[in-house]
Amino acid sequence: MKLLNELSQLTNHHKKNCKLYKWYIDTIFTGKKKFKSLEEIPWIPVRAFKNHELKSVENHEVFKVMQSSGTSGIKSKIFLDKENARAQQIKLIEVFTKRFGKSRFPMLVIDSEKTIKDSANFSARTAAINGFGIFSKFKTFALDDKMKIDEEKLIDFLKKVSGTTFFIFGFTSVIWKFFLKNSKLKKLNFDFSKSFLIHGGGWKKLENEKVSKGEFKKKIKEVLGCKKIHNYYGMIEQTGSIYLECENGNLHAPDGSDFIIRSLENFAPLKANQEGLIQLFSNIQTSYPGHSILSEDIGKFLPLSHCKCGSKKKVLKILGRVKKAEVRGCSDAIN
């Protein structure tokens, strides 16, 4: 009930401070102020952040504007004040340290340094690399500016860390396309036994290439010999509040977060094992109304788990993304 209270308060906070949010919520959800369950908390479609400026702080308080990677062209804009940016960081630290302890580790980033240097082009990838970067003792980028493997740097790094605890981080599609699929990449004969790998971002690009999760993991084990592989699920609209796979490969909501599944037919809340849209809740969004978002990801939940990892939270299963297809009409003609 604590989360429900926090989310209710956030809903009312944003209604007070973001006019557009209030107009929308009052129109669609007819002005309710008290909510008895998570299902009753008003939601906003994730694409709302693409075409509208939704913020609950004054312009001069905006500290950073985050933008999504936006495969479709139009990017989401997320307005952060200092407090919200800090809250994101604290949340991420909480999630990470819970799983990997409070130490910092050498970090191998499967990406190009250019991705984070180009501050004009702040993307989900930038946010993720910087975000996880705070857990690094030192960082090495495995790819050069042209997204080719920088062999010298890679070997150099691995020589240094072989046999110790270090972590590898990257976007799933980048790891696959520019690293694992690089024909020049041979089995790296270093000691990865204490290493772990964290990867996130959509599977969409991989699905197009018909790559399954199993295949992805297999290939990593083959090439790197790294056995602890953690996928995470999250969206730039709720940065920090990520769902990190536990050691059993299950996604649980982090503290201060939860999710429900809504029907593809009529958005009604669904029960365990039923497939629908994932609606994500998080209690840290104060500078923009992103505390209750209806995503365009399809998933389901398994009932309260007795997961070996110790978590009693339900398990989120991601099944894919909605397909934009078969819209009839002629308003937006050619593409």
Add this chain to the structure above:
Amino acid sequence: MQLINIDKKNINKLKNTFFESKRRPFGDKKIVDFLNEISKEILKNRLNRLHPDIITFGFFCRKGAIEKSLRDRKSFHNRFGWGLIVHVTPSNIPINFAFSFVFGLLSGNHNIVRLPSENWPQIQYLVSIFEKVSKKNKFKDLRKTNFFIQTDRDDLFLKEFISNSDGLVVWGGDSTIKNFRNFEKKPRCCELYFPNRNSSLIINSKIFKNISKSELQKISLKFFNDTYLVDNNACSSPRQIYWVGSFNEILKTKKKFWKIINEVLKIKKYNLNIVAKIDKYLDVLKTVELKKSNIKVEKSSEHIWTTTKKDDIVVGRYGRFVENNFNNLETAIKNINDDEQTLTYLGFSPLEIKKILFSSKIKVDRVVPMGRALEIDFLWDGVDILNRLSRVIDIR
């Protein structure tokens, strides 16, 4: 008629084919025969019943139908096509490319039809039928001078084709139209653009008084075919509804009307793609942003959302309709947006509408009874397409 991918190798070959080919007269007999065979192929395939739009196209291409509409035209003689026409067709109405192609053929042109990138089953099927029929020996020359292509919108070859063509037909959103207007063309290139349009429905609520159940059902099916069949997302599909009558009358009528529509939607198992369902919410977000306040959205069901014109300035679609009430027909018509395409009516005579329209500054292009909003014809957007795509040689 082949679907070809344009590349450096075949572009010259294609260009030569077009320059060598002879021009064709307007309403050529061979074209009418060709279309008739297309029609036969379509109508004999029972599977096509799953796609009413393909069937409509099949009927449209029948010899009898085409000959009749050609006979009705006065200026038939000494008419020829301009030469080569490039068609750029929309991705959201699958069948549109085929109509555009037929207009080009009948007016006596050679055609390059750029297909939309969206891979509709209807498009794949029709292209295969065109291919099959054009393989017959008697249509050999048609096969040589008509092609379907798939290219990027800014493709260099497409630009080159357009710069060499005698005519360009573009169906599309406003930005698409703007883009193609700026392309380089021959000085005499005949250009025809079909931009985004909106349409309305005007209903006389009086006719609902003592209406029989069967009559009500007929009306609801007509409405369905005009709107939900294309998610009220086509230019000619009404997105605004103007109710005419007294306040109480309209109130009662609306209740009856949306109730029966809801029943039809259930019978037809109407469903929207999930992305469109979400878009409907985003459309409301757009509306409140423009309106700068919350608005009232009446939800008769998940598929029937109505708003009032006072509140709602964003064009309705996906089952969202903007309604407005009027005492009489005249005020209703005078409140129509200036650039509406189709005015669909129920319970009025076209003559009384005509009288009011002609004495106003409203620029409506089509006035049709309910149920016929989506019927495409040689007359579209106020333009006689066949005449525009052809020229008359003045011989005295």
